[in-house]
Amino acid sequence: MEFRQLEAFVAVATELHFGRAAERLRMSQPTLSELVRRLEREMGTPLLTRTTRRVALTSAGTELLSRAQAIVSDVSEATAAVRRAANGEVGTVRLGIVPNVEPVLAPHVAEALRRHAPDISLDIQRMWPLDLQQAVVDGVVDVGLTCGLAVDPPGVVGEVFCGERALVGLRSTHRLADRENIDLTDLAGETFGIPSASLFPEWALGQRRVLETAGIFPPTVELETTDVGATGWTRQSGVEWVMTGAALSGLDEDATLIPSTTGLFAYKLQWSSARTQTAAAARFVQLILTVDVPQGWVTQSGHLRFEGASSAEVNEEP
Numbered sequence: 246m247e248f249r250q251l252e253a254f255v256a257v258a259t260e261l262h263f264g265r266a267a268e269r270l271r272m273s274q275p276t277l278s279e280l281v282r283r284l285e286r287e288m289g290t291p292l293l294t295r296t297t298r299r300v301a302l303t304s305a306g307t308e309l310l311s312r313a314q315a316i317v318s319d320v321s322e323a324t325a326a327v328r329r330a331a332n333g334e335v336g337t338v339r340l341g342i343v344p345n346v347e348p349v350l351a352p353h354v355a356e357a358l359r360r361h362a363p364d365i366s367l368d369i370q371r372m373w374p375l376d377l378q379q380a381v382v383d384g385v386v387d388v389g390l391t392c393g394l395a396v397d398p399p400g401v402v403g404e405v406f407c408g409e410r411a412l413v414g415l416r417s418t419h420r421l422a423d424r425e426n427i428d429l430t431d432l433a434g435e436t437f438g439i440p441s442a443s444l445f446p447e448w449a450l451g452q453r454r455v456l457e458t459a460g461i462f463p464p465t466v467e468l469e470t471t472d473v474g475a476t477g478w479t480r481q482s483g484v485e486w487v488m489t490g491a492a493l494s495g496l497d498e499d500a501t502l503i504p505s506t507t508g509l510f511a512y513k514l515q516w517s518s519a520r521t522q523t524a525a526a527a528r529f530v531q532l533i534l535t536v537d538v539p540q541g542w543v544t545q546s547g548h549l550r551f552e553g554a555s556s557a558e559v560n561e562e563p
Contacts, residue, residue, distance in 0.1 A: 251313045253280035261300045335364040336525025341377040341386035357536045374447045387526035392447035393511025400519035404547030407538040411508030414487040427503045429459040437463040438484035455508040
């Protein structure tokens with residue numbers, strides 16, 4: 246018994262007309278008639294009575310109809326589900342994300358999926374960069390969202406797609422504490438507190454890169470705090486300012502955060518090129534490289550809307 250035979254029988258049995266059934270299935274009437282006759286031969290009994298004026302179900306045909314309809318419906322639903330999965334419309338994406346941007350980018354990408362691919366679910370796993378890098382290589386996660394300066398090991402593709410303005414942390418008594426924005430060159434001679442490279446090397450490197458880009462090399466000391474957001478830095482004597490991001494802005498009560506005019510922390514997506522990417526993961530990557538970046542953030546070179554450093558798109562939507 247073939248599926249096409251059942252499909253042909255169901256069409257004739259519900260239309261009770263070979264011509265309309267053939268039109269419904271987009272096949273010739275002789276082909277349709279032959280499929281039904283073959284099914285009847287395999288069943289060993291007539292399923293339909295045919296006259297020049299009407300088509301009717303036999304008792305055997307009546308018995309078969311509901312069962313055949315269920316089979317045809319199940320196969321149609323299965324076919325549609327498989328096609329949706331193959332097109333990346335359904336599935337689960339395992340996303341590894343570094344802690345310094347999880348509070349901002351995790352809800353951002355989840356909302357993008359909810360709006361544009363609601364049947365793709367997201368399994369978010371918080372990881373440090375080196376662990377995340379290995380998880381991408383080993384296939385533990387489908388996609389990684391990590392610091393833009395993270396190395397792409399062999400077999401891993403990385404696209405730097407967004408960046409956030411660096412926030413400068415100052416004591417509330419600092420001479421520049423009432424500024425709306427700060428040019429980092431105004432702090433060139435003041436002692437900068439940097440996170441321990443052993444705690445989060447990419448984060449420390451990113452901060453050094455911001456300083457280099459600004460053309461300043463301030464006196465620098467390593468922060469004693471083990472919190473990536475630099476919480477508690479004001480209790481460390483000798484430190485006059487720090488940098489952080491919006492997702493890590495839980496600084497001390499006697500400190501203030503001010504956006505820098507030039508400092509930028511970049512972030513990238515990573516995925517394995519050595520492993521077959523699921524359709525859902527491929528759709529996720531394409532989506533995140535296309536949709537708006539978070540409010541106040543800027544697009545970077547890997548984003549499909551990026552047109553160059555002079556025209557990086559800043560999302561200023563309220």
